[in-house]
Structure formats: C-alpha cells, structure tokens
Amino acid sequence: MGRICIRGGRVLDPSAERDELADVLVEGGRIVAVGPPGADTGGAEGVDASGCWVAPGFVDLHVHLREPGQEYKEDIASGGRCGVAGGFTALVCMANTQPVNDDPSVTEYILDRARQESPARVYPVAAATRGLAGEVMTEMSALVEAGVVAFSDDGRTIMDSGVMRRVLEYSGLVRVPIITHAEDRTLVREGVVNEGPVSTRLGLPGNPAVAEVVHVARDITLAELTGAHLHVAHVSTAGAVELIRAARERGVHVTAEVTPHHLALTDEATLGYDTNTKMAPPLRSQRDVDACRAGLADGTIDAIATDHAPHAVHEKDVEFTAAPPGVIGLETAVPVTLDLVRAGELAPLEWVRRLSTGPARIIGRPGGSLAVGAPADLTVIDPERRWVYDPAKGFSKSRNSPWIGREMIGRAMVTLVGGTLVYDAHRGVLAP
Amino acid sequence: MMGRDLLGIEDLERSELERILETSLRMEEVGRRDVKKVPTLRGRTIINLFFEPSTRTRTSFEIAGKRLSADVVNFSPSSSSLTKAESILDTAMTLDAMDPDAVVVRHKVAGVPKRIADALQAPVINAGDGAHEHPTQALLDLFTVWQEKGRIDGLTVTIVGDITHSRVARSNLYAFSKLGAEVRLAAPPTMLPAGVESLGAKSFTSLREALEGADVVMLLRIQQERLAGCFFPSIREYAATFGLDRRKLRFAKDDAIVMHPGPINRGVEIAHDLADQRPSVILDQVRNGVAVRMAVLYLFAGRSPREAARREG
Numbered sequence: 001m002g003r004i005c006i007r008g009g010r011v012l013d014p015s016a017e018r019d020e021l022a023d024v025l026v027e028g029g030r031i032v033a034v035g036p037p038g039a040d041t042g043g044a045e046g047v048d049a050s051g052c053w054v055a056p057g058f059v060d061l062h063v064h065l066r067e068p069g070q071e072y073k074e075d076i077a078s079g080g081r082c083g084v085a086g087g088f089t090a091l092v093c094m095a096n097t098q099p100v101n102d103d104p105s106v107t108e109y110i111l112d113r114a115r116q117e118s119p120a121r122v123y124p125v126a127a128a129t130r131g132l133a134g135e136v137m138t139e140m141s142a143l144v145e146a147g148v149v150a151f152s153d154d155g156r157t158i159m160d161s162g163v164m165r166r167v168l169e170y171s172g173l174v175r176v177p178i179i180t181h182a183e184d185r186t187l188v189r190e191g192v193v194n195e196g197p198v199s200t201r202l203g204l205p206g207n208p209a210v211a212e213v214v215h216v217a218r219d220i221t222l223a224e225l226t227g228a229h230l231h232v233a234h235v236s237t238a239g240a241v242e243l244i245r246a247a248r249e250r251g252v253h254v255t256a257e258v259t260p261h262h263l264a265l266t267d268e269a270t271l272g273y274d275t276n277t278k279m280a281p282p283l284r285s286q287r288d289v290d291a292c293r294a295g296l297a298d299g300t301i302d303a304i305a306t307d308h309a310p311h312a313v314h315e316k317d318v319e320f321t322a323a324p325p326g327v328i329g330l331e332t333a334v335p336v337t338l339d340l341v342r343a344g345e346l347a348p349l350e351w352v353r354r355l356s357t358g359p360a361r362i363i364g365r366p367g368g369s370l371a372v373g374a375p376a377d378l379t380v381i382d383p384e385r386r387w388v389y390d391p392a393k394g395f396s397k398s399r400n401s402p403w404i405g406r407e408m409i410g411r412a413m414v415t416l417v418g419g420t421l422v423y424d425a426h427r428g429v430l431a432p
Numbered sequence: 433m434m435g436r437d438l439l440g441i442e443d444l445e446r447s448e449l450e451r452i453l454e455t456s457l458r459m460e461e462v463g464r465r466d467v468k469k470v471p472t473l474r475g476r477t478i479i480n481l482f483f484e485p486s487t488r489t490r491t492s493f494e495i496a497g498k499r500l501s502a503d504v505v506n507f508s509p510s511s512s513s514l515t516k517a518e519s520i521l522d523t524a525m526t527l528d529a530m531d532p533d534a535v536v537v538r539h540k541v542a543g544v545p546k547r548i549a550d551a552l553q554a555p556v557i558n559a560g561d562g563a564h565e566h567p568t569q570a571l572l573d574l575f576t577v578w579q580e581k582g583r584i585d586g587l588t589v590t591i592v593g594d595i596t597h598s599r600v601a602r603s604n605l606y607a608f609s610k611l612g613a614e615v616r617l618a619a620p621p622t623m624l625p626a627g628v629e630s631l632g633a634k635s636f637t638s639l640r641e642a643l644e645g646a647d648v649v650m651l652l653r654i655q656q657e658r659l660a661g662c663f664f665p666s667i668r669e670y671a672a673t674f675g676l677d678r679r680k681l682r683f684a685k686d687d688a689i690v691m692h693p694g695p696i697n698r699g700v701e702i703a704h705d706l707a708d709q710r711p712s713v714i715l716d717q718v719r720n721g722v723a724v725r726m727a728v729l730y731l732f733a734g735r736s737p738r739e740a741a742r743r744e745g
Contacts, residue, residue: 197627201442203542203564203599206626273543318519319541 003027004421005041006414009049009380013056014353015369024054026376029419034370047414047421049380055352056368057089057377057415059359060330061179061257062154062233062305065091065122068109069098074310074397076110080118081395082308082330084423087412089377090121090360090367091330092305094154095132102127102138104146111147119415119422119431121377123149123363128167128178132156137167144174149363152179154233155280159185161218168219168228177231177255177362180219182240183281187211192321194267194282202270204320207282213239220247223254231362232256234307236281238291245300255362257305258292260329260336261402265289269402275316275323276402279307282325296354297345303359306333310398328401331394335408338383342409348383376419385411395429437549437556438732440565441606449574449610455727456575456720462499463723473502476533476733480506481524481548482559483539488694489559489568492718493536496725502533502733524548534733537561542599555732563597569693570603572724574611576717577648580689585612590642590684592618592674593652593701594659595635596625600693601652605633618642619674622663639674643683650691651676651701667700677703681711689713 004026011022011034018034025033025041065079074082076093083091093110095101101110107124114122126143128151130136140151151171157180158164164180171178188211193199195206216232220243223230235241235258247254261279266286270277277283295301309326316323329336337355340346346354357368366375389408391399415423422431434448441449462470478497480490490506497504509523520539527535532554537545542562549556560566578584589608595601595617608615615633617624624635636642643649656667664670676690690702690712698704706712 195626197630200625200628201602201631203562203602208626273546314519317521319539319547320543321541 003041003044004047004416004419005044006047006049006054006378006380008037009052009054011054011370012349012352013370014349014357015056015371017349018370019349024370024378026416026419029376031370031372031374031376033372047380051382051384052413053348053352053381053383054370055379055381056356056370057379057417058087058355059090059092059367060088060306060308061092061303061359061362063091063093063308063330064096064310064326065093066310067097067113068106072397073312076113076122077117078395078397079308079330080114080120080122081429082328083120084415084417084429085395085412086330086332087334087379087381087415088120088330089379089415089417090123090365092123092125092149092363095125095127095152096155100127100132101125102130102132104139104142107143107146107148117432119417119429121417123365125150125152125154125179127151128153129158129163134158134160134163137163137170140170140174144176148176149365150177150179150231152181152233154179154181157181157183157185157215161222164219165222165226168222168226168230171228172226176364177229179231179233180215181233182212182215182219184211184215187214190321192278192282193270194284196267196285198267198270202273209237209239209284209288212237212281213243216240216243220244220252220254224252227253229253229255234259234262234281234305235292235295235301236262236284236288238288241291241295241300245295248300255303256301257303257359258296258301259305259307260333261327262292263289263296264336264339265402273320274402275318275320276327276400276404278320278323278325279327280325293340293345296340297350302354302362304333304337304354305359306330310396311400313399316400326400328391328396328398331396332389332401332403332408334381334412335410336403338410341383376416378416379412380414381410382413383410385409385413387411434731438567438728439545439549439556439558441567441570441603441610442565444610446610449607452571452724452727452731453575453578455731456571456724459726459730460720460723462726468499469501470499471501472730473497473500473734476502477531478502478504478534478536478729478733479527479532480504480536481527482506482508483520483544484560486538486560489538492721493559493725496722496729499722500726500729502729520544521547521551524552528552528554534729557728557732560599562599563602564599565603566599567603568721568725568728569600570607571728572717572721573604573650573691574607575720575724576691576713577689579720580713581647584608587613587647588616588645589613589648589650590616590618590646591650591652592639592642592676594623594654594663595619595628595652596623597655598652602631604650605631609633616642616646620664639680640683643680646684646688648689648691649676649681649684653693653695654697654701656697656700671700675699675701675703676706678706681706691717694718
C-alpha cells in the first residue's frame with residue numbers, strides 16, 4: 001500500500017461537483033491530494049489515466065454473491081473479482097443465500113470471507129423476515145451490530161402488508177433502509193415475461209407492469225406512515241417511477257435503483273426464448289425503459305445497481321418457465337450504462353454519481369468521494385474502449401448474460417480499493 | 433423457400449403456406465386409395481418426441497409418416513426420465529445422435545421446440561408448444577376451409593374461446609390473416625391476451641357481434657379444470673354466453689361452417705346436436721390432418737441436412 005499517483009485523467013467527483021483534469025495522489029489507503037496534472041509527486045508509482053475518467057469506486061447496491069450455499073454459481077471471491085473488474089469497489093449482497101442471512105452468525109461468516117477473499121468491499125443485507133418467509137422479523141439490532149447495511153427479502157416480496165408495516169416501523173430503531181422487491185405475487189402469478197404484445201406472441205404467461213406499480217404504491221404509503229427509509233430495488237415500470245417521483249416531492253424517505261438491463265433492453269429481447277433474458281422483474285416495454293432512463297436522469301432514481309444474479313448453465317438451459325430469473329451484470333454495467341452518456345441523457349458526472357455517490361449515501365457508508373482523506377476506492381474508466389464481451393473470459397463462475405458476444409464501448413481499466421491496486425485490465429485481478 | 437424447421441406459422445411466407453396446401457391436396461389423394469401408402473420417405477426415420485401426452489396429434493403424425501413409408505418412432509419421456517432429471521436438451525440430443533430425419537416435438541412450455549431446434553441437426557416440427565403455436569393444426573384448418581370455401585382470401589373467420597391459453601388461436605390467427613382472411617377473436621375479457629390486436633386480429637367480447645357475417649366459426653376447447661372460477665365464473669355461465677348452438681349460429685352467414693380442434697366439450701363450447709353434423713366439419717378436420725402432416729413431413733423431412741451432407745460427401 002505505497003504511494004500511487006493516478007495521472008492525467010478527467011477527475012469526476014460528484015461529492016465535490018468536480019469535473020476537471022487532475023492528478024490524484026493516494027497514500028496510506030487514502031486520498032492525500034487532488035491537484036493540477038503534472039505536479040511532482042516524489043516518486044509515487046504512476047497510473048496513466050490520460051484519455052480516461054477517474055471516478056470514486058462504484059458501489060453496487062444489489063448483487064447476489066451466492067455464498068454461503070451456492071458456490072457453484074458464484075462465491076464471495078469470484079463475485080468480488082467481477083466487481084473490481086467492472087469498476088465496483090463495494091458490493092451490497094442480498095440475503096437469499098443458503099442458509100439465509102437472517103442471523104448474525106451468517107453475516108459474520110460473509111464479512112469474514114470477504115475480508116480474506118474479496119478484492120471489493122462487501123456490505124451484507126440481512127433478510128427482513130426470518131427465512132425470507134415474510135412472517136417474523138429478524139433481529140435487526142443484532143444484525144446491524146454484526147455489520148449489515150440494509151434489510152430485504154429480495155426475490156421474495158413481503159406480501160403481508162401488516163408485516164411490512166411493522167418491519168418499516170421497527171427499522172426506525174436501527175436507521176437502515178428497508179429494500180423492497182416490489183412485485184405483487186397475486187398479480188404476477190406464474191408470469192415470466194412482461195405482459196403485453198410480446199407475452200402474447202411468445203405464448204408465455206405475462207407478468208403485468210401493474211404488479212410492480214401496485215406494490216410500490218403500497219410500500220410508499222407504508223413508508224409515509226412510518227417515516228422509514230424505503231429503498232425500491234430494480235425499478236422497471238413507468239408507473240413506479242411516477243409514484244416514486246411524487247413521493248419524493250412530498251418528502252417521503254424513498255430511494256430507488258435501476259438495473260443496466262432495464263435501462264437498455266425491452267421485452268422484445270425475449271422473443272427468441274433466450275433464458276438469459278428472463279429476469280425478475282421482467283424486461284418491460286419501450287415506454288417503461290424510457291421512463292426509467294428519464295427517472296435516472298432527473299434524480300428520481302438515485303442509483304444504478306446490477307442485480308448481479310449468477311446461475312449455472314445447466315440451470316438456465318431449460319424450459320423458459322423453469323429457468324431461474326436473473327443475469328450477471330457486474331462486468332458489463334459500465335459499457336451498458338455509458339449508453340445514456342453517449343445519448344446525452346446523463347452528463348459524465350451524473351453517471352458517476354448514480355454509480356457511486358448516490359448508492360454510498362443510501363447505505364450510509366464511506367465511498368462515492370475523492371475528497372482528501374477519503375478511503376482511496378477509485379476506478380479509472382476508458383469511456384471509448386471497444387471490446388467484445390465473453391463471459392468465459394470474465395471473472396464470474398456463471399455465464400448467464402444477455403450481452404454475450406456483443407460489442408461493448410467503455411471499460412474499467414484500473415481499480416483501487418483502500419489504496420491497493422486490485423485490478424488492471426491488462427494484468428487482471430491483482431489482489432488479494 | 434422454407435426454413436429447415438417448422439416452428440410456427442408466424443415465420444412462414446404466404447407462398448410457403450400455399451405450397452403446403454397444394455402438397456396436402458396431393459397427399460389427400462393418397463389417403464383415398466385402396467393401398468394408402470407411397471414410398472416417398474422410405475428409409476427415413478421420424479421421431480415423435482411428445483413431452484406432453486397427446487394421443488390424437490401423435491397418432492395423426494404417426495399415420496402420416498407411415499403412409500409415406502417412413503419409419504416412425506414414438507418417444508414419450510414420462511415421469512421416469514423426469515425422475516432421472518435429464519434435461520430436455522439432453523433427451524433431444526440423445527435422439528439426434530440416432531440420426532433421425534425429423535423430430536416432431538410437443539411440449540407444454542412455449543419455446544421448447546425452438547430451443548431443441550437450435551441444438552439439433554435434424555429438422556424440428558412443432559406439434560404444439562404451450563400457448564405459443566400449433567402450426568400443423570392451423571395448416572389443417574386452412575386446408576379444410578380451402579376445401580369447403582374454395583378460397584381463404586376475403587373470408588371472415590371468428591375464433592371463439594380461451595384465446596389467452598390457446599396455441600391453436602395464435603397459429604390460426606397468423607395463418608388466416610397471411611392468406612387474406614379477416615380474423616376475429618371472441619372471448620370474455622379475461623381470456624383475450626394483452627396486445628392481441630397487434631398480432632393482426634380484431635377482438636370482441638360480444639359473441640353476436642363477432643359472428644355477424646362470419647364464414648367460419650372456430651371454437652376452442654375450454655380447459656374446465658384450470659379455468660373455471662378463475663378466468664370465468666362457471667361452466668354454466670360460459671356455455672350460456674360463449675357456447676355455440678344453432679340459435680347463436682344464425683348470426684353468422686347462412687353457409688358458415690363450424691370447426692373445433694378437438695377434443696370437444698359437448699354442452700360447453702359446442703351444443704351437442706351441432707357437433708355431429710353439418711355445418712360442423714370437425715371430423716373432416718381430423719381426416720385432413722393426416723394429409724397436411726404428410727405434406728409437412730414430405731417437405732421438411734424429405735430433404736434432411738444429413739441426406740444433403742451424405743450426397744456431398
């Protein structure tokens with residue numbers, strides 16, 4: 001952990017509204033100086049960032065690292081490697097492991113493994129209810145003490161409104177967000193693709209947009225009642241964006257995230273029955289995609305989160321209805337979402353904000369800043385770099401991506417976590 | 433002309449539909465001979481791979497293959513292979529390794545024939561996948577109407593019943609509209625799928641309006657066990673509102689014909705006395721099914737890529 005100088009890059013630091021060419025000097029795990037390029041840094045190791053963007057490390061609010069229990073899909077080490085290769089320095093991992101992270105012993109196991117094996121920081125989310133069963137709330141104080149940053153029954157929606165009300169209410173004790181996977185299961189039923197012309201053509205059961213909208217409306221209403229911090233995971237519908245925008249305007253404490261795939265793909269991507277286009281919530285219509293992009297641009301949606309959800313090839317290579325939903329996304333988030341910058345919908349500084357400062361603030365952890373004294377978590381992005389995505393050449397144990405074989409523009413070239421160079425695009429993952 | 437596989441009517445051009453109909457006409461003649469057999473597919477192997485049980489369709493394909501002198505093998509993975517947890521693709525590739533000249537696939541989930549076709553060398557013929565397509569049913573329906581009316585262009589075809597869960601409705605919608613007919617769909621709102629008009633049909637919730645001026649009335653089977661109480665209140669109410677009897681049929685043209693892909697629920701979607709005699713053509717549909725499937729096997733299994741590869745080699 002010596003002295004490293006990131007030289008000649010365009011520094012994008014949303015926390016300081018900074019967007020200028022500068023050198024960033026790192027020492028002792030922290031940022032020690034940000035200044036005009038070319039200054040003498042007294043023999044620090046140099047990283048050439050010319051032509052690139054230097055940003056605070058990205059914080060992914062929504063990943064599934066699958067450990068403990070499903071290490072054949074991913075584990076904390078491989079997931080951490082995917083993260084730093086994609087520019088992410090911190091990963092917020094969901095609780096639907098085996099066993100479920102609903103007990104401090106599981107939280108401690110995850111954090112312990114992360115310290116030993118993961119190049120990225122790992123912040124666990126605990127289940128909001130025991131066993132994700134939607135009935136009895138977990139021991140929130142003990143879990144927060146063990147290190148969790150939020151509670152969620154992600155993947156399983158808390159359908160009992162009374163339970164959700166108590167969970168939100170009780171979270172006032174620990175002051176961490178409750179993350180909702182907002183899909184009314186009584187409306188989803190067996191639906192597997194967005195309900196509309198595409199589901200009708202495919203002959204597959206439809207999952208209607210209103211299943212999300214109805215549930216977001218319920219959860220916002222309960223957040224308003226309880227004063228809790230509600231975070232809406234993977235927003236996918238125009239209706240939900242609208243509800244969140246209105247709720248924020250009247251002061252409800254609600255934040256939101258959107259995935260790269262819901263910003264970039266419509267349900268038409270599913271027309272070939274490729275199970276790597278099966279997600280929960282499903283890919284939606286063009287109108288929904290447009291609304292999610294607009295919501296991200298105007299700040300209604302605070303964060304881009306990948307919902308990185310690894311599944312083995314043999315699990316995905318089955319009938320569409322039987323395949324588990326979800327795709328991997330850590331290594332493709334940068335190029336996929338840079339499309340919004342290229343399209344003029346997001347300024348580069350705002351793009352960085354949605355990937356770093358915004359999500360870091362939601363979980364109340366350091367990150368998202370290149371201020372002097374901040375932990376030296378940063379990434380160097382080449383926004384013009386062209387490459388072809390092949391998951392076999394990536395770091396995930398799984399291959400379930402809708403972008404296989406696609407040309408990508410933009411890539412993380414270098415990533416530092418706590419002042420240590422953990423990733424270099426030419427040399428791979430370097431630590432731990 | 434014509435892809436390797438027959439996965440759906442949506443993929444076919446008008447000219448391809450016409451070619452299948454004309455070929456069916458020649459095959460139908462074979463079925464009227466004393467010796468109902470020609471050597472066209474002698475030495476070819478056709479596998480009927482039915483993951484979902486269907487005695488009627490499988491038998492029709494089997495007779496069609498045998499009338500063309502093909503060797504027809506029925507393979508119905510039952511619960512035994514499910515307990516072995518062999519994947520569908522593994523099953524299909526195992527069969528492919530035995531060098532069939534065509535594989536006829538039926539599965540209860542939409543898209544499975546496409547996934548199998550992507551993995552196999554042999555041509556795949558879809559014999560019905562979930563609520564997606566049932567192309568040979570639509571072809572036999574087209575053929576039946578063509579024989580009855582002498583044309584398809586300009587006709588009005590009304591499809592009545594559970595459109596949401598029907599592969600027959602989708603395939604017929606594509607088939608008849610590609611050949612110039614007007615297709616109407618009639619059902620309670622709960623059984624009209626979202627955005628169905630974007631597929632090129634008009635939808636109606638009034639059976640009377642849907643029948644006015646219709647040349648063809650096509651009824652769909654109501655799956656009582658799955659639907660009653662969920663998509664409509666009761667069988668009694670469905671039969672009263674959407675069940676066809678001679679009184680309601682009067683709203684259609686005088687010479688309208690009544691069709692049903694079978695098996696029929698007497699007294700539910702069709703009145704008992706209407707099912708057995710003109711203007712019902714239900715048994716003609718079944719008869720024509722063999723001729724149409726002979727045409728499909730001839731066109732798709734008669735020029736398998738293996739054969740082409742062997743010739744080149």
